[in-house]
Amino acid sequence: MTPLESILRMAIASDGPMPIDRFMAMCLGHPQHGYYMTRDPFGQPGDFTTSPEINQVFGELIGIWIYQAWQNLGAPKKIALIELGPGRGTLMADALRATRKLSDFHGALDVHFVETSPILRASQERLVPSANWHSGFDTLPQCPSIFIANEFFDAIPIRQFVHRDGKVFERAIDVIEEKLSLVGIVTPRTTPVEGPSVFEISPARTSLAKDMAHHLHKHSGCGLIIDYGHRKSSMGDTLQAMRAHTFCDILETPGEVDLTAHVDFEALAHACESAGVRVCGLMTQREFLLAMGVGLRSDALSATLDVPAKSAFLSGVSRLVDDDKMGQLFKVLGVHDTKIPMPFPFATS
């Protein structure tokens, strides 16, 4: 039994079945035994890989987007570039390297990372030594800002509900016959449709999206939220566990497997709009990267590579953009305060 499983069993014994959001929060973020607190999960030796870890063009093109955003803001002398959940810091390192010759821009940038994992903070410090670290939004600088969040919201806890026999149940974790098991606890909530399907909500994501949107509304700026998920709120159980690049049971070895759930972009967009910022039409990752010039950039970068290196490089790019890989499932949501036009490739109404 993992150390975290003993802690979960004690909490269940004293408080009763544990709703999914608390379970996810403990598994991912428990200060001593949480998944992100104890390891660097990325890449081949780890459990999963993210776009910036697949190919440098991803972070580079976002760097160019950030440069445009700064220009749209009127090229202010100081701007906070804030990344939520930066992982190893690869996206930011690539974005900064791709734009390093734009000295006025670099002179204006202050990089801020919102990160809870001490291990990942250490990796980030190696790649972006000039960054400033925060555990939440309260300490962020009060100035025009650009937010980036790649595969951050999928790691933020969700709650799940099922509608059965005229009653709504919240899914929770209990100990049954000595084993961690999924159960339903009756709740007075309602779900949009009756039926056996699971309905997911995420008050934690809503609250983070609102914090970001409030900040942009108050201090001006814009942001990119990139993640896998769906355009419209819909039914379905999307909670998943992953170990060594393979799906596994969500109750297996708590604290030692990655837990994520699809992002409901409709709910996220509502949360941002309710805090006074505008959201721009959701693009697929494919549309976004193609519009930002992924073809030209990858041709230029791969031109001097030998044949095996070129083929590895181009297969990484395909993984980011192909419809059957990350191109369609991953979406890009643009948000901006109404005083500035949203940078290309988003259409500003």
Ligand code: SAH
């Ligand atoms: N953006 C990175 C990493 C994605 S993994 C990439 O694309 O490679 C999720 C990241 O969010 C990790 O850095 C994790 O430590 C961080 N994280 C998870 N929950 C968090 C929270 N509540 N507050 C701040 N960071 C969090």
